Amino acid sequence: MSEHFNFDATPFNELTNHERELFKEGLSIGYYVPGETLIEPGRSSEALFIVLKGVIEERGKDDHLFAHYGPDDFFDVRGLLSGQSRHAYRAVEESIVYELMAATFHQLCERNPAFAYHFQADLAAKRQLARRDGQNLAEFILTRIAREHLLPAIEVAADLSLGDAARMQLDVGADALLVRQGEGFEGLGIVTRTDLMRAHFQQRLGDDSPIGPLAYRPVAWVELGDFLFDAMILMTRQRIERVAVRQGQQVIGLLHLTQVLSLFSTHSHVLALRIARAETLDELRHAAETLDTLIATLEGNGIRLRFIMQLVSALNEQLLAQVFEQCVPPAGRGRCCLLVMGSEGRGEQLLKTDQDNALIHADDVSPGQARSWMARFTQALEAFGYPVCRGGVMASRPEWCRSLSDWQRELRATAQEGRPEQLLRLSILMDAYPVAGNDNLYIPLRHTLSNWREQGERWLSYLAAATVQFDTPLTLFGGLKTAGERLDIKRGGIFPIVHGARVLALREGLTERGTLARLNALGSRGVLDPVLAENLSEAFELFMQIRLAQQLSAHRDGLQQGINVATLNRTERDLLRFSLHVVKKFKQTLTRQFHLDTR
Known part of the structure; x- marks a missing residue:
């Protein structure tokens, strides 16, 4: 045999x-x-x-x-x-x-x-061994920035004349100059060839004009040895075409978008440009429709999920910012700040799920006026394929469209009263992230959130209790527990990790945005055992990866949370079972830390 x-x-x-x-x-x-x-x-x-x-x-x-x-x-x-x-x-x-x-x-x-x-191997290594497909694209994703990728970084004084700057660029073949305007890296600005042409032909500046006033600051930068993918994310998010590359405090070169795109075969930056140049909601809708195709391409090529989430998050932020500008008049944009929450706020949304957003408006803005702007925003997103939130967590609703003073009063009341509906809104608001409007309105709210536990620590155990409200889908014998052939991975796996990390971050006053970043910080600080934190990160990514693969093979929407265990191979089932045991251990850790067994 x-x-x-x-x-x-x-x-x-x-x-x-x-x-x-x-x-x-x-x-x-x-x-x-x-x-x-x-x-x-x-x-x-x-x-x-x-x-x-x-x-x-x-x-x-x-x-x-x-x-x-x-x-x-x-x-x-x-x-x-x-x-x-x-x-x-x-x-x-x-x-x-x-x-x-x-x-x-x-x-x-x-x-x-x-x-x-x-x-x-541990869970992280086992997942790496299971990922053998899509290596051509994956090799780019995991390629680190090296000196051979860089253009020269030429530093000049701020009083260099426009004419001399243009001639220097031509002589050395550079398309940008770093302009020294102060001490250290923060004292650098950047002037591109396009800046010089615009100054000469549009602003009619003479050849003797100094280039210092033309320099853009701060200079976006990455470190030598960072992933090329990180540089592309930064360019996409800031809508720029070049970043400085540092080694310590020294700039050793410039990395240009064309060099990145020559190595990266997908069209993510092209999509970002389509979003940035859209002038109507119809144009934005057509751009948004291609996002799922990009996600399917990346997933099909074996790209690691955390990289896909970063890229999709950057593109979604640009899309929502453009929709916001189409729906809010110019005079109102500086008087309010749009927040995204839920998976989008954490930078973890992939396929379109329901809307989770809120608005902070200045105290002198009429609440009715702000809600009318957000009603148009909600309708536009619905037309783009983002369903309205069944729980009503949308900026078009009064409880999620408030002045800064109202928001701060809400958080103070939550710390004092701890009513269930208040604590629910607090946990949702913990994932808030500003994507459009005046983000200065968000800073005091973020500060209040970071210091909330000083007055509201007694309610943390109530928040943490939600992590154990759903059973881990493992049988009494340690196998996978399904309803029919489907396993609810959101309730049984994703939610406990997301919410557990969120509550611990609230207790520790962390400002990290996403689940993976929170777990990394919690492991580094010793709040969680580092091995457990790493395994939770791998488990979270595995759950999201399996769910995404099955969603893409079905209706390509983010509404289907269950996974069909029958379609998984043995390695996937083993990893899934191991990961759910990690979740079970995490829930036991939370039970001890928040004394949930005594409630």
Whole structure:
């Protein structure tokens, strides 16, 4: 029967032909009746067990059930690597199991590092091993900025004449100059070839005019060694075509958009330009319709989800800002600030979901006038394919369209009273991010949010309790728990991570915007165990990736939250199950930190 072993399954597909023959030589078949023990706790592990048929259970101290293993699952890797099994493994039903001798297993691990890595890696490494497609595009995404990508950075004095600046650019072949106007990096501005042409032909400045007043500040920058993708995100978000590249406090070159685009084959920046140049809502709608195609292209090429989220977030911000300008008259734009919340506010929205937004307006703006602007905004987004929020979290509603004073009074009242509806609005507002209008109106609100726990700490446990209101979709035996073939990954996996990180960030006064950034900060500060924080990040990304892939294969909308477990391969199911165990551990951590078991 060992001749029919499936070597196409991970990680056995890593073995060479010769290693597969060694594998077969060390392989035997075991038959076990219900209740029969395969491994006793405290005993040395004699084999790697791979289930062919039946079910094996793993139990720890006090007969606590850890997991069930079915066809294609293997165990006890931990016992093989440590030399001693910690748990008992027993047959639940008649089971046929492949048994690979421990000596052969260790020999193969020594000979084949890739094979060994599958058994020793954490969740992050396992997910990396599972991502083997789309390497051409992925290689760009993971390419770091190097000196060969850069144009020269030429620094000049602010009193250099316009004529001399133009001649210098022609002589050295540069399309931009860095203008020194003060000390350090902050003292630099930038003047492009286009700036010089505009100054000469449109503003009619003479050749002797100094270029200092033409310089744009602050100069956008990235570090040498950053990802090229990060530079593209920055260019997209700020609508610029070049960034300075620093090494420490020294500028060593300029990176131009054309160099980035020559390496990046998708049309994300072209879409950004279409959005920026749109003059009507119809033009914006047509640009928005291509966003899902871009997401599908990136996902289909195996691009890591966190990079897709960053890019889509930058494009969405530009789109919403343009819609805002179409709906709000020029005189009103400086008197209010549009906030996005939910997944969009965290920079995690991919396909279109319902609208989550709010408005802060100046105290002297009429509430009725502000709501009329936002009514047009809501209608425009609905026409773009963004459904209205069933919970009414939209800037067109009175409770989400308020003056700055009203918003601050709301937060102070929440700290004092802690009513459920107040705490719900607080948790939503925690994800707020300004995308249009006068963002100076948002700064005092952000400050109030960051310091909210000083008066409202007693309500944090009520906020945290929401993380454990939904069961983790794991069976009593540690398998995936579905309703039919579907598993609600939003309630069971995504929400506990998002909300748990959000409440911890509120308690710690963090200003990080997204779930991944919050988890990283919480791990760095020791609020969470760093390994748990990293595994939560990987689990969150896995949940989002699987859900996105299934959404794209169906109706291409963000409304379907359940995933069809039956369509997942064994590796995906294993990663999903492992990730849900990580979520379960996180919920236990939150229960301890916020004393939820005593409420």
